[in-house]
Amino acid sequence: MFNVALGAILFVCSGYVGYAVGAHYRKRSNLFVGITAYVDSLEKGMSFLQSTLGELTENFVSDKKDDLARILNAYLSLLKSGSVSKEDCKNATKTRLLNGYEHGLLAEMLFSLGKSDLDTQLAELARYKALFAPITETARQNYKKYGALSFKLGILAGLAAMLLAA
Numbered sequence: 615m616f617n618v619a620l621g622a623i624l625f626v627c628s629g630y631v632g633y634a635v636g637a638h639y640r641k642r643s644n645l646f647v648g649i650t651a652y653v654d655s656l657e658k659g660m661s662f663l664q665s666t667l668g669e670l671t672e673n674f675v676s677d678k679k680d681d682l683a684r685i686l687n688a689y690l691s692l693l694k695s696g697s698v699s700k701e702d703c704k705n706a707t708k709t710r711l712l713n714g715y716e717h718g719l720l721a722e723m724l725f726s727l728g729k730s731d732l733d734t735q736l737a738e739l740a741r742y743k744a745l746f747a748p749i750t751e752t753a754r755q756n757y758k759k760y761g762a763l764s765f766k767l768g769i770l771a772g773l774a775a776m777l778l779a780a
Contacts, residue, residue, distance in 0.1 A: 621776035628775060632768015636761040641681060642711045643757035646750035648682035649720065653743045660732060660739075667728045668693045681709055689724050700725045716749060 652674055659670040671690050675683045688706035692698045703721040712720065723742045730738070 617780050621779035624775035624779060625769075625772035628768045628772030629765070630768070632765040632771070635764035635768070638711070639753075639757040639761040639764070643750075643753040643761075645681050645709075645711050646746060646753045648678070648680065649746055650743065650750050652682065652686065653723075653739050653746070656727070657736060657739050657743075660735060664732075681711055685709065685720075693728075698725065719745060 652671075655674050656667075656670055659665050659673075663670075665673075668690060671686055671693070675686045675690070685707050689698075689703065692702050692706060700721065703725040704717070707717055707721045707724065709717075719742070723738075726738055727735070729735075
């Protein structure tokens with residue numbers, strides 16, 4: 615009886631670990647898709663609406679509750695306080711979903727926003743969009759490849775552990 619309970623616990627734990635790994639890949643993919651959408655939103659907003667950076671960011675995050683919304687809300691509070699330093703941007707963009715290069719790139723992008731004229735700003739946004747495009751594509755591919763696979767492998771590992779324990 616104890617072996618069956620132990621096997622069931624191992625099965626549930628392995629399934630949960632597989633689900634958690636898949637969720638990490640999903641969140642990472644959604645983060646980069648969101649960053650690309652934010653850059654698109656800024657390009658359109660600066661070109662056509664000519665709204666302020668704070669208004670554009672606030673409109674973008676108004677209906678979102680994901681990791682990007684948390685980052686952009688922290689950035690928005692920096693904008694409202696009036697002091698945006700590079701170190702503040704690095705602190706605002708801290709998340710476990712980004713590696714060092716991606717973290718630095720996002721912090722650099724947020725720090726550079728609103729620091730130049732419209733044409734230079736649009737060129738910078740196009741540059742950041744081009745820099746994030748391959749990262750976004752890789753994150754999407756990794757989610758498709760490893761996201762669903764990790765849950766299935768977690769279930770299979772749990773079954774194997776359950777059979778070994780029983």
